[in-house]
Amino acid sequence: MKPKLNDVADLAGVSPTTVSRVLNNRGYISEETKNRVHDAMQQLNYFPNDVARSLFSKRTNLIGLIIPTTSNPFFGELTFHIENICASSGYKLLICNSLNQLDKEESYVDMLMRNQVDGIIVGTHNRGIVNYDQKNIAVVAIDRFLSDTIPVVGSDNYMGGKMASELLIDKGCKHILHINGPVELETPASLRRKAYEDVMEQHGREAITYEVYDPFHQQNHDEPIGRLLDEHPEVDGLFASNDLVAASFIATAKQRGKRVPEDIRVIGYDGTETTRNLLPELTTIQQPIQEIARSAVELVIKEIEGEFSEVPRETYLPVKLIEAGTV
Amino acid sequence: MKPKLNDVADLAGVSPTTVSRVLNNRGYISEETKNRVHDAMQQLNYFPNDVARSLFSKRTNLIGLIIPTTSNPFFGELTFHIENICASSGYKLLICNSLNQLDKEESYVDMLMRNQVDGIIVGTHNRGIVNYDQKNIAVVAIDRFLSDTIPVVGSDNYMGGKMASELLIDKGCKHILHINGPVELETPASLRRKAYEDVMEQHGREAITYEVYDPFHQQNHDEPIGRLLDEHPEVDGLFASNDLVAASFIATAKQRGKRVPEDIRVIGYDGTETTRNLLPELTTIQQPIQEIARSAVELVIKEIEGEFSEVPRETYLPVKLIEAGTV
DNA sequence: CTGAAAGCGCTTACAG
DNA sequence: CTGAAAGCGCTTACAG
Numbered sequence: 001m002k003p004k005l006n007d008v009a010d011l012a013g014v015s016p017t018t019v020s021r022v023l024n025n026r027g028y029i030s031e032e033t034k035n036r037v038h039d040a041m042q043q044l045n046y047f048p049n050d051v052a053r054s055l056f057s058k059r060t061n062l063i064g065l066i067i068p069t070t071s072n073p074f075f076g077e078l079t080f081h082i083e084n085i086c087a088s089s090g091y092k093l094l095i096c097n098s099l100n101q102l103d104k105e106e107s108y109v110d111m112l113m114r115n116q117v118d119g120i121i122v123g124t125h126n127r128g129i130v131n132y133d134q135k136n137i138a139v140v141a142i143d144r145f146l147s148d149t150i151p152v153v154g155s156d157n158y159m160g161g162k163m164a165s166e167l168l169i170d171k172g173c174k175h176i177l178h179i180n181g182p183v184e185l186e187t188p189a190s191l192r193r194k195a196y197e198d199v200m201e202q203h204g205r206e207a208i209t210y211e212v213y214d215p216f217h218q219q220n221h222d223e224p225i226g227r228l229l230d231e232h233p234e235v236d237g238l239f240a241s242n243d244l245v246a247a248s249f250i251a252t253a254k255q256r257g258k259r260v261p262e263d264i265r266v267i268g269y270d271g272t273e274t275t276r277n278l279l280p281e282l283t284t285i286q287q288p289i290q291e292i293a294r295s296a297v298e299l300v301i302k303e304i305e306g307e308f309s310e311v312p313r314e315t316y317l318p319v320k321l322i323e324a325g326t327v
Numbered sequence: 328m329k330p331k332l333n334d335v336a337d338l339a340g341v342s343p344t345t346v347s348r349v350l351n352n353r354g355y356i357s358e359e360t361k362n363r364v365h366d367a368m369q370q371l372n373y374f375p376n377d378v379a380r381s382l383f384s385k386r387t388n389l390i391g392l393i394i395p396t397t398s399n400p401f402f403g404e405l406t407f408h409i410e411n412i413c414a415s416s417g418y419k420l421l422i423c424n425s426l427n428q429l430d431k432e433e434s435y436v437d438m439l440m441r442n443q444v445d446g447i448i449v450g451t452h453n454r455g456i457v458n459y460d461q462k463n464i465a466v467v468a469i470d471r472f473l474s475d476t477i478p479v480v481g482s483d484n485y486m487g488g489k490m491a492s493e494l495l496i497d498k499g500c501k502h503i504l505h506i507n508g509p510v511e512l513e514t515p516a517s518l519r520r521k522a523y524e525d526v527m528e529q530h531g532r533e534a535i536t537y538e539v540y541d542p543f544h545q546q547n548h549d550e551p552i553g554r555l556l557d558e559h560p561e562v563d564g565l566f567a568s569n570d571l572v573a574a575s576f577i578a579t580a581k582q583r584g585k586r587v588p589e590d591i592r593v594i595g596y597d598g599t600e601t602t603r604n605l606l607p608e609l610t611t612i613q614q615p616i617q618e619i620a621r622s623a624v625e626l627v628i629k630e631i632e633g634e635f636s637e638v639p640r641e642t643y644l645p646v647k648l649i650e651a652g653t654v
Numbered sequence: 655c656t657g658a659a660a661g662c663g664c665t666t667a668c669a670g
Numbered sequence: 671c672t673g674a675a676a677g678c679g680c681t682t683a684c685a686g
Contacts, residue, residue: 002463004663015673020665028671050441051381052663056678060378069407073601076403080396080424087423092438095422097410111419114377136329247605274400278574278605331679342657347681355655379679383662 003044012040023048054116063300064112066096066105067123073274074242074289075123078142081293082121089301091118102128109135119300122146125187138303140296144187151303153295153315154188160285160319161195164239164267167283169203171265171327173237176200177228178209179249180241188316189241192269196239208232212245225252236264243268243275243284250282250326266326281325288317330371339367350375381443390627391439393423393432394450400601401569401616402450405469408620409448416628418445429455436462446627449473452514465630467623471514478630480622480642481515487612487646488522491566491594494610496530498592498654500564503527504555505536506576507568515643516568519596523566535559539572552579563591570595570602570611577609577653593653608652615644 005023009016014033021027022037040046054060063086067075083093094117096108105124109132112120119138132139133147143154168176178196181189193209200207210228225248229235240246246268250260258264268275271286295315302311332350336343341360348354349364367373381387390413394402410420421444423435432451436459439447446465459466460474470481495503505523508516520536527534537555552575556562567573573595577587585591595602598613622642629638 005665006663016664017666017673018671021672024665026666030671033672047437047441049382049443049663051378051387051443052678053665054378054678055376055382055663055680056665058678070397070410071400071404071407071600073398073400073403076400076406077398079403079406079422080398083397083422083424092442093422095406095410095420096414097407110374114374115419116376116378244601244604251607273398274571274601275605277571278602280578332681333679343680344657344682345655348656351681353682357655360655376679379662380681381662382664382679383681385662 002049003046005046005048007044008037008040008046011044012036058116060116060118061091062094062115062117063091063297064094064096064108064115064117064120065123066098066108066112066120068100068125069097070095071097072244073272074270074287077272077274077289078123078293081290082297085294085297089297091297091301098124098126100124100126102126102130106130113137118304121296121300125181125189138300140300140303142292142296143189149313151299151311151313151315152188153292153299154317155285155287155292155319156316157188157191157319158195160269160287161192161239162199163319163321164192164269164285165196165199167321167323167327168237168239168265168267169199169205171237171261173265174205175232175234176205176208176237176239177232177235178207178239178241179225179228179245180209180211188314192239192241212241225249226256229253229256229258238264238266240266240268243270243272243279243282246282246284246326247275247279260326271320271322276322283324283327284322286320286322288319291317329376330373332373332375334371335364335367335373338371339363385443387443387445388418389421389442389444390418390624391421391423391435391442391444391447392450393425393435393439393447395427395452396424397422398424399571400599401597401614404599404601404616405450405620408617409624412621412624416624418624418628425451425453427451427453429453429457433457440464445631448623448627452508452516465627467627467630469619469623470516476640478626478638478640478642479515480619480626481644482612482614482619482646483643484515484518484646485522487596487614488519488566489526490646490648491519491596491612492523492526494594494648494650494654495564495566495592496526496532498564498588500592501532502559502561503532503535503564503566504559504562505534505566505568506552506555506572507536507538515641519566519568539568552576553583556580556583556585565591565593567593567595570597570599570606570609573609573611573653574602574606587653598647598649603649610651610654611649613647613649615646618644 005016005019009019019037022034070076070079086093098105109130121140123142139150141150141152180193197207246266250266253264268282268284271284299311332343332346336346346364348356349361397403397406413420425432436457448467450469466477468477468479507520524534565576573593580591595609595611598611626638
């Protein structure tokens with residue numbers, strides 16, 4: 001049987017109170033008892049039961065992370081950094097892959113609440129919205145407006161969209177296409193599209209935006225992209241809302257005999273380590289994933305600790321253009 | 328304040344015992360009380376505190392997953408599937424990115440034990456080894472021998488290595504190189520190398536294996552690969568132990584004016600969705616990630632439920648050759 | 655069919 | 671400097 005605090009107390013010949021105190025380094029204890037207790041703990045190979053501690057303290061040091069899927073390199077890397085930063089602050093991560101399905105997100109939130117997590121970081125992009133406000137829990141959203149009060153963290157989407165669009169213009173593209181997620185979502189990421197449209201207008205170009213149903217749940221984009229290329233044979237530039245779509249586009253374009261960048265120039269968005277490794281020639285707008293993770297974790301911890309005044313409603317971190325072969 | 332079971336009991340005019348019974352659907356309860364209790368729960372927006380339940384039941388329904396990093400596409404996808412399968416079996420996932428560092432793995436295991444997880448799935452590949460046997464907890468390893476008793480799940484590494492090596496031979500390669508992780512690890516993955524060496528020997532070829540220090544922790548492989556190409560200008564075939572290394576190799580080779588596959592044919596290992604999407608031309612041995620995840624979860628659950636006799640010591644799942652442009 | 659009591663493994667006022 | 675008691679929010683024998 002697992003030794004418990006009482007066993008340690010018995011062995012050390014002290015009260016459970018005393019053991020608890022040396023465990024938590026609270027109150028005055030003589031060096032001698034302290035040593036005896038430590039010896040007893042060692043001897044029994046004792047470690048405290050955090051479930052019992054949580055029940056009392058009403059703190060689990062657990063944070064729930066809801067994302068579409070860790071299979072997507074952006075979210076895989078985001079998850080890594082979030083977990084890493086949580087760990088160094090004494091928090092643990094409960095992971096939830098919602099696949100952008102509202103019902104899954106809802107049942108995950110229920111699960112997290114029953115498990116008494118201290119906070120939730122939400123990075124899903126559903127159509128519907130879970131009402132996090134009345135859950136009475138610390139929440140931070142990544143690139144998504146959840147309510148008037150829930151803080152949002154993301155990359156500087158407008159700047160990213162602007163840099164990408166202007167680069168394509170500078171390179172001499174005449175017919176620039178944009179592929180984005182569904183606009184109705186009203187996410188900060190739709191600013192990428194807004195920037196694209198603004199730049200096109202400034203340069204007297206027509207803005208043509210295609211929407212992919214769900215850019216985060218990995219799926220085969222080749223077919224819709226093929227149709228798109230057939231409908232717009234004049235296209236000579238593409239700004240894709242993420243690198244996976246950009247990669248699908250490049251593959252499809254090549255199949256149709258188009259050369260990249262000679263015939264079509266392509267820019268993606270995200271710039272994950274994985275993309276940099278597997279497709280180094282892709283020009284892309286790199287999100288500061290680690291900084292996004294850091295902000296999200298810091299903000300949710302501030303909320304947990306009640307420091308609401310120090311939590312800005314919106315935090316946008318700078319992006320970086322990575323210019324490579326596809327442009 | 329969060330409503331508790333007692334509040335529900337008060338409102339419904341019954342004892343806490345009764346509320347607990349309707350919550351757990353245990354014992355006989357009249358329809359009428361059942362309804363009154365349900366009404367009270369609704370009215371108060373009550374949901375049970377799983378921390379308290381866990382303290383009593385000594386079951387948390389929590390599983391710990393220790394992997395190098397979700398940033399790596401193989402582990403990102405593995406994590407997704409494991410979490411997914413856990414969720415459908417009522418388990419939750421606590422995620423731990425060890426970066427293959429022994430000290431991190433150790434402190435994660437401590438953390439998981441304190442949090443009373445029901446089981447642990449281990450997918451790290453350190454040099455040192457944590458003694459999981461004496462932790463007295465359900466453990467399953469992925470592609471790693473942890474002890475004589477801990478079950479291992481993985482792909483059929485020998486078959487994968489054989490298929491890759493033979494394909495290169497069939498394609499007419501004369502000087503085939505293999506890049507692998509450090510052998511001392513004695514992981515089942517080293518069977519990929521064994522198969523390569525056996526095939527080379529059968530065909531009277533020299534086996535040349537290079538070792539990359541840590542193929543899982545993403546890093547820049549370009550420099551060592553560059554040296555390797557300089558030392559072996561005659562190489563016309565490469566079997567890489569994973570797709571990321573294969574991609575680095577291809578990029579480096581191209582920089583040196585080598586054409587793939589005309590001058591050098593390349594085969595990777597893993598075949599993740601992400602690689603298929605970003606680098607569809609890469610020929611690779613695809614691991615059955617979802618099946619590995621399913622086996623790992625099923626086995627750890629069997630251990631948790633005490634059905635040790637149904638847990639095989641080693642489970643190797645079939646791989647699939649994906650032949651594409653690099654070969 | 656329902657309830658009072660004890661207990662899961664800890665922690666913290668409160669006394670001394 | 672140390673301990674007895676009560677309690678965190680549940681559940682389960684045991685009675686009735």
